[in-house]
Amino acid sequence: MAVNRYTKMAYANADEMVFGKAKFPVKGGLGLEIGAGYTIPEVNYAPRPQAGVSKEALVKEYERITKDIMARAVQIGFPAISLESEHVQQMSNNPDWGAEVAHVQKSILEEYHEEYGIKCGLRHTIGDIREDRDFLALRGAKNDVMLEAFEKCAAQGADFLSIESMGGKEVFDHAIIRDDIAGVLFGIGVLGSNDMEFVWQNIAAIAKKTGRIAAGDTDCAQANTAMFIAGGLLDKNLAHTTAIVARCVAAARTLTAYESGATGPGKDCGYEHTIVKAIAGIPISQEGKSSTCAHADVLGNLTMQCCDMWSNESVEYHGEFGGTTVQVWAETLGYDCALMNTALKTGNEKVLRDLCMLSDRYRDPQGYVLAYDNAYRVGEAIAANGNDTYLRAKAAAEMCCKILDEGIKGGKLILTRFEANALEAVKKDLAALPTERNKFIEQCMAKYKAEVAVFRPENYSL
Amino acid sequence: MLDFKKEDIATILVRYNVAMEKTMTPDEAAEQLYPKDPLLKAVAVAIYEGEEDDVIDALDALLDCGKAPLSLIDQALLPGMAVVSNLYDQGIVFLPNVMMSADAMLEGIEYCKSKTKELPKAKATIVCHVAEGDVHDIGKTIVAALLKADGFEVVDLGRDVPVDEVVAAIVQHKPLMATGTALMTTTMYAFKEINDKLVEKGIKVPFQCGGGAVNQEFVESYSLGIYGEEASDAAKAANFILKNGAGIDKLRDAFHNH
Numbered sequence: 001m002a003v004n005r006y007t008k009m010a011y012a013n014a015d016e017m018v019f020g021k022a023k024f025p026v027k028g029g030l031g032l033e034i035g036a037g038y039t040i041p042e043v044n045y046a047p048r049p050q051a052g053v054s055k056e057a058l059v060k061e062y063e064r065i066t067k068d069i070m071a072r073a074v075q076i077g078f079p080a081i082s083l084e085s086e087h088v089q090q091m092s093n094n095p096d097w098g099a100e101v102a103h104v105q106k107s108i109l110e111e112y113h114e115e116y117g118i119k120c121g122l123r124h125t126i127g128d129i130r131e132d133r134d135f136l137a138l139r140g141a142k143n144d145v146m147l148e149a150f151e152k153c154a155a156q157g158a159d160f161l162s163i164e165s166m167g168g169k170e171v172f173d174h175a176i177i178r179d180d181i182a183g184v185l186f187g188i189g190v191l192g193s194n195d196m197e198f199v200w201q202n203i204a205a206i207a208k209k210t211g212r213i214a215a216g217d218t219d220c221a222q223a224n225t226a227m228f229i230a231g232g233l234l235d236k237n238l239a240h241t242t243a244i245v246a247r248c249v250a251a252a253r254t255l256t257a258y259e260s261g262a263t264g265p266g267k268d269c270g271y272e273h274t275i276v277k278a279i280a281g282i283p284i285s286q287e288g289k290s291s292t293c294a295h296a297d298v299l300g301n302l303t304m305q306c307c308d309m310w311s312n313e314s315v316e317y318h319g320e321f322g323g324t325t326v327q328v329w330a331e332t333l334g335y336d337c338a339l340m341n342t343a344l345k346t347g348n349e350k351v352l353r354d355l356c357m358l359s360d361r362y363r364d365p366q367g368y369v370l371a372y373d374n375a376y377r378v379g380e381a382i383a384a385n386g387n388d389t390y391l392r393a394k395a396a397a398e399m400c401c402k403i404l405d406e407g408i409k410g411g412k413l414i415l416t417r418f419e420a421n422a423l424e425a426v427k428k429d430l431a432a433l434p435t436e437r438n439k440f441i442e443q444c445m446a447k448y449k450a451e452v453a454v455f456r457p458e459n460y461s462l
Numbered sequence: 463m464l465d466f467k468k469e470d471i472a473t474i475l476v477r478y479n480v481a482m483e484k485t486m487t488p489d490e491a492a493e494q495l496y497p498k499d500p501l502l503k504a505v506a507v508a509i510y511e512g513e514e515d516d517v518i519d520a521l522d523a524l525l526d527c528g529k530a531p532l533s534l535i536d537q538a539l540l541p542g543m544a545v546v547s548n549l550y551d552q553g554i555v556f557l558p559n560v561m562m563s564a565d566a567m568l569e570g571i572e573y574c575k576s577k578t579k580e581l582p583k584a585k586a587t588i589v590c591h592v593a594e595g596d597v598h599d600i601g602k603t604i605v606a607a608l609l610k611a612d613g614f615e616v617v618d619l620g621r622d623v624p625v626d627e628v629v630a631a632i633v634q635h636k637p638l639m640a641t642g643t644a645l646m647t648t649t650m651y652a653f654k655e656i657n658d659k660l661v662e663k664g665i666k667v668p669f670q671c672g673g674g675a676v677n678q679e680f681v682e683s684y685s686l687g688i689y690g691e692e693a694s695d696a697a698k699a700a701n702f703i704l705k706n707g708a709g710i711d712k713l714r715d716a717f718h719n720h
Contacts, residue, residue, distance in 0.1 A: 015463070046675065052648035088648040089595045131597045133622050173600045178565075179558040225600060229557065233479040236550065237557040316647050316675065354464035362466070363475045373463060412468055416483045418556065 001201045001261045007386035010281025014376035017274075017306045018349045019340050023281025026264050028213040029121020029159040030113040032080060034265045035283030035308040039340045041333030042123070042268060042285050042309040043069050044084040045326045046316050052090050055097050059104055065317050065326050066105045070112045070120070072327040078334040080119035082160075082309060083109070084268070084285075092127035092149045099152035106157025123215060124158035125267065126150050128166045136170055138195055138459040147202055154210035161203055161212055162267045164220040167195020167460070168253075171444075172222045174452045176229065179242060179422070181397070181429040186444040188222050188249045189393025190437075194460045196256035204261025216282065217257040218270030219250035227271065227366065232296060239422030240298075241404060241415065244366040248400040251275035252382045252393040258282055268311035271299075274372055275396075277306055278379035285309035290332045293325065299367035302360035305353045306372055310336050365404055365423075368413050374403045390437040394430065401427050484554055491554045495545040501527065505534075505570070506542035512562030517570040531577035539574070543567045543611050550694075557604070564611040584615035586638035588700055589631050592621035593644035593652040601643040601673045604693040612697040614638075625655045632660060632667055638708070639700050640667055641690065645674030657684035668708050670699050670717075678720045688713045 010023045022035025034040060051061035066083060073081045083105065085091075091098035102124055109120045126149045130142040137143075150161055168191030175183020196217060207214035218224070223246050230243035251272035258264070264282030266273045268291075273284040284307060289300030291313035304310065312329040322328045343352040353372070360367040368374065381399035385392035404423055407413030415423070434440045441462055448455045466474070484491070492510050496503045501524050508516035517539075524534055546563040549555040575582060590606050592599045599621040606616045617635050619628060632640055644650035653671045660667065671681050672690030681687035688710065690696055699717060706712055 046647045049647050049651035049654075049680065052651060088646060090648065131622070134620055173603065177558055177561045177600070177604065179562075229600075233477065234482070234553075236553045236555075239556065351464075358464050358466065359474060362471050363477070412466070412471060414477055414480050416477075416479050417487075418483070 001204050003197050003201070003256075003259050005259055005386045006255060006279050007383055009279055009376075009379060009383050011278055011376070014278070014373040015350070017278060017372050017376070018344075018353050019304060019307050020344050020349065022264065022277065022283035022308055024263070024283075026213060026283055029082065029119070030109060031119035032082065032121045037344060038080070039307060039337040040080045040082050040309045041078065041330060041337045042082045042084055042311040043326055043330045043333060044086060044268065044311055044314045046086070046314050047088060048317055052088055055094070055100065058088070058090060058097060059100050061317065062101045063104050063108070066108045068324045069326050069330045070108060070118070072323060072330050073334065074112065074116050074118060076331055076334055078118070078338070081330065081334065082121040082123060084123040084125060084162075084311065086125040086314065087127040087149070089127050089129060092129045092146060095145065095149040095152045098124065098126070098149050099156040102153040102158045103156040121159045122157060123160035123162055124153040125162040125164065126153065128163055128221075130166070135454050135456050136166060136459050138167060138198070147206065150203055150206045151210065154206055154212040159212055160215035160265065161207055162215045162217065163199065163203065164218050164267065164269070165192070165196055165199050166221045167199070168192035169221045170454045171448050171452055173225070174448070176222075176226050176238065176246065179425065181245065181426050182433060182444065183448065184246050185249055185390070185393050185397065185433070186440070186448065188219060188246065188253050190390050190441060190444070190462070191460055192219065192222065192253040193256045193389040193393070194462060196253065197260050198461070200257045200260035200262055207261070214262040216262045216264050216266035216270070216284075217254055218267040219254050219272060220269045223247045223250035223272060224269055227297065228295065230366075232298065233364070239419045241365050241419045241423040242426060244369045244404070245397050245400050245426050247272050247366065248275065248369065248378050248396040249393045251378060252389065252396045255279060255382065256389070265309050268309070269313055271303060271366075271370060274303075274306050274370055274375040275379045275382070278372075278376045279383050283308035285311050287311040287313040290329065290336055293329055298364040299360045299370060301356040302367045302371060304336070304340070304356045310340070362412050362414075365407075365413065365415060365419060368407050369400050369403050377403060388437055390440050391435075394433060397426070397430055401430065484552070486554070488549060488555050488559075491549055491552070492545055495548055497541060502538050502541070505538040506545050509539070509542035509563045509566050509570070510546055512559070512566050514566045514569040517566045518573050521570055521573055525577065531574040532580050532582050534574050535571055535582050539567050539570045540613050547611060560611065561604070561607055564607045568610060585613040586700065586704065587615045587617060587635050588696070589617045589619065589628070589635055589637040589640040591619040591623040591628050591631075591640075591642055593642055593649040594622060594624050595652065596644045596646055596649035597621050598645040598674065599643070601693060602641070605641055605643065605690075605696045608694055608697050609700065612701070614697070614700055625652050625659065628656050629659045629663070632665060633663070637667060638703055639696075640669045641696050642669065642671045643673035644671070644676055647675040650676050650680065653681070653687065654684045657686050661685060666708070666710075668699065668703060668710060668713055670696055678718050682714070682718070686710060689718055691717075691719070
């Protein structure tokens with residue numbers, strides 16, 4: 001399957017972008033159409049620790065989870081819902097385990113769809129198991145097992161196929177905790193994009209063969225690592241200005257899935273997806289205020305601005321006062337979507353979008369840059385350099401810095417001295433980078449082969 | 463597009479980090495903490511700036527004065543690193559500064575070791591690992607770096623470490639403490655298995671666990687478990703044990719905040 005680069009924007013301007021509507025909606029599952037004028041709750045969950053002891057125990061756990069969610073969805077009256085099973089390692093390392101889970105889940109969804117007419121779908125996010133004990137092993141036997149897991153899960157009922165691919169993480173992990181922006185660009189922008197071309201062409205081929213949807217990726221392994229190390233306002237581990245630069249670079253990387261055959265819905269934890277939607281017009285899942293069960297962030301309302309599916313990210317399955325956790329969070333997501341869908345039906349979607357965006361716009365530099373108008377500008381920088389994964393990642397980082405500078409100058413985005421200094425350091429480092437891809441790769445290969453013991457260039461075809 | 467008037471923003475959100483930021487710059491704060499001796503100060507400044515070559519140059523100056531190579535670890539390198547750790551604890555410098563300083567200090571330690579046949583004595587040994595089935599190791603990398611920066615010897619078993627391998631390493635190295643990190647709910651169950659095998663062997667080493675899906679409630683479900691909420695808690699717990707002993711109840715009292 002060919003890789004078709006994006007060099008133009010899907011939307012003529014940022015204001016065209018709203019939640020629940022994508023330029024290129026995706027039909028899938030049991031009656032769902034994502035991005036076709038309504039938003040859909042996407043419930044995500046994790047089995048209890050002891051559930052991993054055997055295949056039978058794990059399958060039973062997912063059966064309980066799925067029944068609980070569907071029962072709550074019809075009790076409250078939600079017209080549509082989607083489920084996401086992010087594989088625990090046992091499900092991907094043993095493709096039959098994942099396939100059995102998909103089969104059991106899909107059977108339950110089919111029963112509910114048949115009995116109540118509720119539109120529903122199932123995403124399986126296969127674990128990126130392409131690792132040996134000490135090194136990434138992106139090509140070879142582990143890749144074969146991973147693709148087998150994709151194919152078997154698709155065959156057994158998974159409608160939307162996703163992954164959180166890990167290419168470039170070995171260099172990124174070294175770089176991000178040393179404020180090394182060249183390493184961030186190399187790890188995410190070059191290595192990550194390179195690996196995604198390989199991964200997503202294969203997934204797209206499986207989707208085509210099985211009649212499923214090659215949905216999308218997320219830079220969870222890298223940009224989310226940066227975001228979580230950065231933490232809250234008072235955490236002292238990474239400047240939030242550095243974290244948002246990594247996020248913008250991640251948009252240039254995550255776009256590669258859609259250039260390699262994926263069609264959306266993009267995966268929830270890809271906070272870079274508003275930028276990607278602006279370029280590719282694909283529907284996206286997002287998480288924010290209703291994923292506080294999984295983690296804290298500083299842009300909980302803002303991420304709702306252009307979502308097509310709305311997710312809780314993950315919650316461990318157990319009991320709460322209001323039911324099991326998956327029921328509680330499914331209900332929260334469902335009501336959020338009901339509000340967005342009401343806005344869409346009454347012509348108020350742009351008002352609600354702006355309220356969501358504005359409530360977080362100045363909370364943190366990350367929210368400021370991901371606000372849809374600024375995200376669109378980062379998208380333009382990527383598309384203008386679309387044919388070169390290095391140059392577009394660099395352009396995304398530079399545009400991010402420019403947007404932050406403008407925000408500071410405008411007086412509404414206020415940074416700490418530490419964040420401002422980190423921003424200046426990033427700008428200086430970016431200015432010193434080569435303008436040619438080959439030169440950059442040559443420099444990085446030499447540097448990271450020496451500095452990162454676990455970096456194996458043979459994982460990438462550069 | 464909707465927007466706020468500037469004066470309205472603070473009614474919606476408060477940038478407490480801006481309001482609370484220390485007035486003193488990191489350089490000014492470091493200056494107050496450096497050793498007075500100019501040669502020792504040169505080592506500390508080089509570590510603070512994360513300049514490995516400058517650390518070696520500063521160590522050479524001390525060696526030229528007749529200082530014993532290994533003595534420089536305790537007298538120059540660790541005190542230099544302590545300046546950075548102190549500033550990190552105060553929130554004046556951030557993690558990347560600590561990591562770059564730790565790299566420079568460890569380079570200095572290797573240099574001192576290369577100048578003698580004697581072996582340095584660490585504060586104590588800590589065994590670190592990432593749970594079996596889990597390959598997410600950035601948390602463990604930070605934990606190990608902060609422990610080394612504090613003068614502990616780290617036996618780093620890496621990631622996706624089988625339960626029996628962790629147990630064997632603890633039997634072999636008799637560490638002051640062991641650490642385990644995990645991102646996922648199903649992989650963290652390995653901590654309990656490690657705990658049970660250690661207990662079966664009569665080994666009562668504090669076992670600090672944290673990361674991703676790990677929470678205090680789960681860690682308290684096995685008898686040697688101590689919850690580590692932040693990466694920096696590992697060095698704090700190790701120092702606590704050196705001072706107060708390895709009693710699990712005392713450690714839980716000190717580190718379990720929820």
